[in-house]
Amino acid sequence: MPPVEPLQDKAVAAVPVLTADEALAEASRLAAEFATGAGVRDRERILPRDQLAQLAASGLLAITVPAEFGGADLPFSVVAEVIRRISVADPNIGQIPHSHFVYVNQLRIQGSKAQQALLFGEVLAGKWFGNAQSEIGTKHIREYRTTLSEVGDHWHLNGTKFYCTGALFADWIPVLTHLGVDGPMHVAWVSRLAKGVEIIDDWDAVGQRTTASGTVKFTEVEVTQEWITNYSDTFTGPTTYGSYAQLMHSAIDVGIARAAIEEASKFVTTKSRPYPDSVAIYGIDRAAQDPLIVQAFGEMELAVRGTEALLAEAGRAVDAATLHLTEEAASEATLAVAAARASSTQVSVEVTTRLFEVAGTRAALTAENLDRHWRNARVHTLHDPAAWKVQHLGRWAVEGLQPPRHGQL
Structure with a gap:
């Protein structure tokens, strides 16, 4: 395999320093472009090189660089919303910069001033961070041999x-x-x-x-x-390191769920045929008028709106704890994100499954590639077990036990 060239060369100009409104607008603009071809990229496994170059040049990867180093220093809730919007278009592109933002945060917490100046300067120049964290064959995911x-x-x-x-x-x-x-x-x-x-x-x-x-x-x-x-030392005191990382994961799941319901709606209104009994009993001529389908869409919309609301609430909790870091605030942020992550796991898998229920047999054709939403949800939600999010929520609800500190919660 030939070597993979980096997205940027050393002569790249400084990227824009965006306000929160500008960052969200840019995320929406890029999402509209990234949505085109997302299905083809999935089917043929075309890596989103051009799209990632656009993302790097947009300034969105620099939005958490601290103000003292020339960055926008935007709240973590804005990062989550940026990732959610991009993930509606293509959750692969939504997930790829996740580690970048995590390690920008790690540098904020643990880097020396000299290290911060150098590496934050790289981010402001359009460079970005990947990750090399997990290993295969160890006893558990927090055991490392490197x-x-x-x-x-x-x-x-x-x-x-x-x-x-x-x-x-x-x-x-x-x-x-x-x-x-x-x-x-x-x-x-x-x-x-x-x-x-x-x-x-x-x-x-x-x-x-x-x-x-x-x-x-x-x-x-x-x-x-x-x-x-x-x-x-990241976890020796109260921290939002793990809750911020999990917040972004939840944003990816929420984006997948929203994409599924939007594509299901488009399919039902343009391609699905009404079931004969609905025609005979209700006199309808379009599948979108079938009361059973409408009911199913209502249930899915309710679930997606609920998990979107939990994501937004969790973002506010992480922001608040980051600004005023105490044991209680950090724990509240962790629990809020655990609720959002548990919900987004359940909802994204459920909605991407029910997509076929409302769209009908034709939706199962390989050519339609609607199964990519379920496949994306099923794979991404395996990242951290939602059952442990619920377990820690239950331990807090029953006995007031504070959640542990680590990067998976």
């Missing part, structure tokens, strides 16, 4: 990562790794073009097919101290 080993005045990074969404297109790959054998977790910031970095496009799933969430191998990659930030 290690930075000290060699003289620098470190060597060795390990293999999977589910590396965004790494295929990124300029920088933040790598979650032990500092020393079994040492505390740190992040190594590695150029995707560094010697010893091998990026493999081997993601092959039934849904979210074009996120390119494949494998990255690191073999004796040289890393100096200035490119290493602490990770283990």
Whole structure:
């Protein structure tokens, strides 16, 4: 496989610094463009290279850079809404920058001023971050084998990562790794073009097919101290690190659900035939007039509106806790996001399934590709088990137990 070239070269101009209104307007504009061809990209597994270049140039990836470094410093709720709007058009494109925003936040929390100045400057120049976090074959998802080993005045990074969404297109790959054998977790910031970095496009799933969430191998990659930030201390005190990451995941699910109901509506009003009994009993001539179909759409709309409202509420809770970080505020943000994530998981899978119920047999044709909504929902909602969100909500409701601190909640 030939090497994958980065989206941007080193001469890229500074991206726009957007206000909240401008960011949302730009997300809507890009979403309208990204929707065109989304089905074809899914069917033929065409990676959204051109679309991601547009996203990088738009300034949307820089909206959380702190104001002191020249960024817009927009609230996390705005990021979630940007991702939701893009995910309605194509949730693959909605998911790819998720890790970018997570690691911009990690840099805010744990980076030194010098590290922040350099890497935030890269983001403002149109560069972006991928991720190399999860590994296959470990005991659980928060167990890692990748290690930075000290060699003289620098470190060597060795390990293999999977589910590396965004790494295929990124300029920088933040790598979650032990500092020393079994040492505390740190992040190594590695150029995707560094010697010893091998990026493999081997993601092959039934849904979210074009996120390119494949494998990255690191073999004796040289890393100096200035490119290493602490990770283990992220959860030693109250934090919105995990709730913010999960907020964006919920936004992707909510976008998928909204896309499914919109496409189902379009299909029913333009392609579906009425059932003979509805014609005989109610005298209708269009499937969209069938009271059973109308009822089903009403139920789906109710569910989608509910999960959209929970997403918005969760965004406000994360914003509030980030501004005034206390144990109580952080826990409230975590619980609010857990509710949104549990709801968006259930609703996105349910609505993308009922799409076929209201649209009828023709909707199952491969040529229509309506199944991509269910496939996308089913795959993305596996990211973190919703049952554990409900479990922690129940523990709080029954006994007032605070939720744990980690990146999956």
